[in-house]
Amino acid sequence: CGRSQLTSARSFCAADTNDLRISIQYIRSIIGTETPLFAVGYSLGAGILTKYIGEETDECPLDGAVVCCASFDMHLSTAN
Structure with a gap:
């Protein structure tokens, strides 16, 4: 993106x-x-934040979170 070099083994x-x-x-x-500590995620950030909270379950260090406009079907939403 923008001729930026990849600086890690992960994309x-x-x-x-x-x-x-x-x-x-x-x-x-x-x-x-x-x-x-609270977090807010919008659009793609909402999906990442929701997934993070689900992975952390009861150990989540956040005291609260708000997600707005998260995609319900990531594959479908990226089809266009």
Whole structure:
């Protein structure tokens, strides 16, 4: 994209939650567990956030989340 060089062995995947997981862990390490942490995801971000919360289940470090306009069928929504 934009003639950017790939700097890791992994390319983009809309189903990958690892970047979000690492970001939330980093933020938690700075603010601690006493400060509430919320997340908002829109469109593709909503899908990634929803998947992340589902993967983390009861261990999710977020205190709340809002998702807006998440795709219900990722394959269908990318057909066009």
